[in-house]
Amino acid sequence: xxxxxxxxxxxxxxxxxxxxxxxxxxxxxxxxxxxxxxxxxxxxxxxxxxxxxxxxxxxxxxxxxxxxxxxxxxxxxxxxxxxxxxxxxxxxxxxxxxxxxxxxxxxxxxxxxxxxxxxxxxxxxxxxxxxxxxxxxxxxxxxxxxxxxxxxxxxxxxxxxxxxxxxxxxxxxxxxxxxxxxxxxxxxxxxxxxxxxxxxxxxxxxxxxxxxxxxxxxxxxxxxxxxxxxxxxxxxxxxxxxxxxxxxxxxxxxxxxxxxxxxxxxxxxxxxxxxxxxxxxxxxxxxxxxxxxxxxxxxxxxxxxxxxxxxxxxxxxxxxxxxxxxxxxxxxxxxxxxxxxxxxxxxxxxxxxxxxxxxxxxxxxxxxxxxxxxxxxxxxxxxxxxxxxxxxxxxxxxxxxxxxxxxxxxxxxxxxxxxxxxxxxxxxxxxxxxxxxxxxxxxxxxxxxxxxxxxxxxxxxxxxxxxxxxxxxxxxxxxxxxxxxxxxxxxxxxxxxxxxxxxxxxxxxxxxxxxxxxxxxxxxxxxxxxxxxxxxxxxxxxxxxxxxxxxxxxxxxxxxxxxxxxxxxxxxxxxxxx
Numbered sequence: 001x002x003x004x005x006x007x008x009x010x011x012x013x014x015x016x017x018x019x020x021x022x023x024x025x026x027x028x029x030x031x032x033x034x035x036x037x038x039x040x041x042x043x044x045x046x047x048x049x050x051x052x053x054x055x056x057x058x059x060x061x062x063x064x065x066x067x068x069x070x071x072x073x074x075x076x077x078x079x080x081x082x083x084x085x086x087x088x089x090x091x092x093x094x095x096x097x098x099x100x101x102x103x104x105x106x107x108x109x110x111x112x113x114x115x116x117x118x119x120x121x122x123x124x125x126x127x128x129x130x131x132x133x134x135x136x137x138x139x140x141x142x143x144x145x146x147x148x149x150x151x152x153x154x155x156x157x158x159x160x161x162x163x164x165x166x167x168x169x170x171x172x173x174x175x176x177x178x179x180x181x182x183x184x185x186x187x188x189x190x191x192x193x194x195x196x197x198x199x200x201x202x203x204x205x206x207x208x209x210x211x212x213x214x215x216x217x218x219x220x221x222x223x224x225x226x227x228x229x230x231x232x233x234x235x236x237x238x239x240x241x242x243x244x245x246x247x248x249x250x251x252x253x254x255x256x257x258x259x260x261x262x263x264x265x266x267x268x269x270x271x272x273x274x275x276x277x278x279x280x281x282x283x284x285x286x287x288x289x290x291x292x293x294x295x296x297x298x299x300x301x302x303x304x305x306x307x308x309x310x311x312x313x314x315x316x317x318x319x320x321x322x323x324x325x326x327x328x329x330x331x332x333x334x335x336x337x338x339x340x341x342x343x344x345x346x347x348x349x350x351x352x353x354x355x356x357x358x359x360x361x362x363x364x365x366x367x368x369x370x371x372x373x374x375x376x377x378x379x380x381x382x383x384x385x386x387x388x389x390x391x392x393x394x395x396x397x398x399x400x401x402x403x404x405x406x407x408x409x410x411x412x413x414x415x416x417x418x419x420x421x422x423x424x425x426x427x428x429x430x431x432x433x434x435x436x437x438x439x440x441x442x443x444x445x446x447x448x449x450x451x452x453x454x455x456x457x458x459x460x461x462x463x464x465x466x467x468x469x470x471x472x473x474x475x476x477x478x479x480x481x482x483x484x485x486x487x488x489x490x491x492x493x494x495x496x497x498x499x500x501x502x503x504x505x506x507x508x509x510x511x512x513x514x515x516x517x518x519x520x521x522x523x524x525x526x527x528x529x530x531x532x533x534x535x536x537x538x539x540x541x542x543x544x545x546x547x548x549x550x551x552x553x554x555x556x557x558x559x560x561x562x563x564x565x566x567x568x569x570x571x572x573x574x575x576x577x578x
Contacts, residue, residue: 004065010045010052014059016066023071034081046167051078053168107175110164119158127173152297159300160321237308240301248298251290258287281338289338292331296324346424346465350431352438357416360447362475365507366415369483370405370453388459396459403440403453403468404491407480409512410473417442417449418471424464434461440468453489478510479518 003018016024028044035043051074058070112123115133122140126133144151164173171177281289306313315321360366375392389399410416421438425431440455455468469491474480497515508515 009055010049012052012056014052014055014066015064017068020066020068020071023068024074027071027075030081043167047078049166050168106172108169108172109161110169110173111158111161112173113163119154120163121154121157121161124161124164124173125157127175155304156297156300156325159303160318160325162315162318233308237305240305241309244298244301244305248295248302251295251298255287255291255295258283258290260284289331289335292327293335296328296331299324344426345462348425348428348431349422349465350425350428350433350435351420351422352432352435353418353420355416355418357414358444358449360415362413362415362478364447365479365481366474367448367481367483368405368451368472368486369448370403370451370485370489372453391456398457398459398461398463398466399454400466401454402466403451403455403470403489405451405486405489406469406471406491406495407497407515408471408473409496409510410475412473413475415472415474415478417473420469420471421455421467422469423461423466431464434464434466437461438466438468442470451489453485474510476510476512480508480510480515481506482508 004015005018005021007014007016007021028047031047032040032044054074054077055066055070058073059066107128109128110124111120112127113120115123117137122133122136125131125136140154143153162169164170303313303316358366387399388396391397419440419442421435421440423431423434423438425434434457438455438457440452442449442451444450449472451470455466457466506520507518509518
């Protein structure tokens with residue numbers, strides 16, 4: 001059994017047996033000898049990084065020690081030093097044929113910061129798809145201003161896609177084989193670019209700028225601008241982290257509640273959990289959709305904010321990024337399917353009406369009252385929308401206070417009531433059937449119209465916009481007496497009288513255009529507007545001055561008599577209304 005040793009290769013530690021170590025060392029020595037002094041150390045570092053990546057891929061989780069086979073595979077991929085000669089006079093076809101069988105030519109997606117305008121996302125996509133980054137930038141601008149999705153998409157890609165920092169990654173980004181030849185070529189190109197920049201400097205211009213101090217001023221301004229941008233970035237990053245974290249935690253808590261909803265008491269589910277899908281989708285599935293569709297973008301916003309605050313923040317890793325992206329895309333697709341299906345379920349309206357004459361005459365007083373069911377609702381002031389509860393037999397039902405009351409005038413001699421039940425469905429038959437299954441009750445006792453303040457329907461009918469509208473038609477001259485709880489159900493829409501016609505608990509005489517209150521207390525505001533002061537007179541009787549004042553409005557008539565400024569008579573007569 002060969003001895004093993006530990007080596008540090010490209011920042012990673014590996015266990016390698018003795019024979020493999022010797023062969024790898026000889027290989028590096030040969031590579032080092034074949035390189036020119038210019039950029040040698042930079043090239044060696046890039047080669048080490050690439051070899052460490054190959055070793056990591058080949059070891060996996062089962063094998064822990066590098067052997068001769070792994071070293072031979074690396075040499076086959078990277079090539080022998082004597083196989084490469086990067087000379088200017090080497091023909092291009094000969095050069096490419098020399099390494100066409102070495103290494104992989106598969107492109108990988110990276111951000112290209114060297115040719116970037118912002119984060120290098122579009123430049124990297126341009127390399128990956130082989131298109132000019134300009135067109136991709138134009139598409140991103142159109143998405144941003146046209147649909148509002150460009151910014152979110154760019155931020156997500158910025159977080160998900162790693163930057164090409166090493167020579168190996170830059171070669172992978174362009175789809176070039178990662179071998180000794182290409183690494184050396186890439187490094188020398190970098191040195192050549194730097195050398196060209198220095199050689200092309202206009203020394204006379206620099207000297208002139210130096211004489212006038214422009215270079216110093218420009219440098220100072222540049223530093224100030226960079227500092228301001230960094231400070232602004234940190235402030236923006238702080239608020240992004242703050243709000244994104246709070247919202248993300250709220251989404252996580254809501255998702256966890258939905259995920260474990262099956263363990264919660266049933267009454268808590270029925271009364272307190274409300275979701276956008278109206279129970280068409282299981283609660284645990286809604287929790288997952290909420291977590292993935294909303295939580296994942298918020299999580300990435302947190303990461304972006306942290307990068308603005310702390311530039312050296314470590315990445316979560318490519319596998320995690322791509323996994324989260326895949327989950328987010330799946331959740332968005334699922335939400336789209338659910339949304340389209342739900343919209344289809346609400347595409348048609350159904351209505352069922354029932355008319356009934358009330359056994360009273362126009363000269364009678366009709367009292368209207370909404371009644372509650374203590375089993376379903378503790379208070380008739382608590383108006384809730386559709387919710388699931390149970391009846392006395394523990395059967396799941398849908399309960400709702402979505403009951404609307406409308407007052408209408410009729411030229412008939414006898415009052416009547418129309419109860420209209422409405423619901424929605426994916427076609428008219430389904431909508432009408434669902435409306436037919438709404439259970440709503442009322443009764444007429446003596447001269448009282450007792451209306452339920454709720455309706456019921458089976459839970460299998462789902463939440464499909466169920467409503468009940470009650471239309472009370474009253475003839476001329478009838479006295480309408482509403483109970484004090486009528487106001488919260490009264491609807492001004494599709495009614496012949498204004499919503500705020502007057503307070504409940506008083507009697508109103510029905511006319512075609514208004515309801516005239518017969519026993520309402522006088523309104524201070526109305527009294528001030530309608531009050532007329534008449535018959536103000538003064539006369540001398542003996543040694544006394546007598547003043548008489550008559551004040552009259554629609555409700556009262558008031559007479560005051562004063563003698564020498566002292567009131568001795570003050571009478572008030574309330575007028576009766578016919």
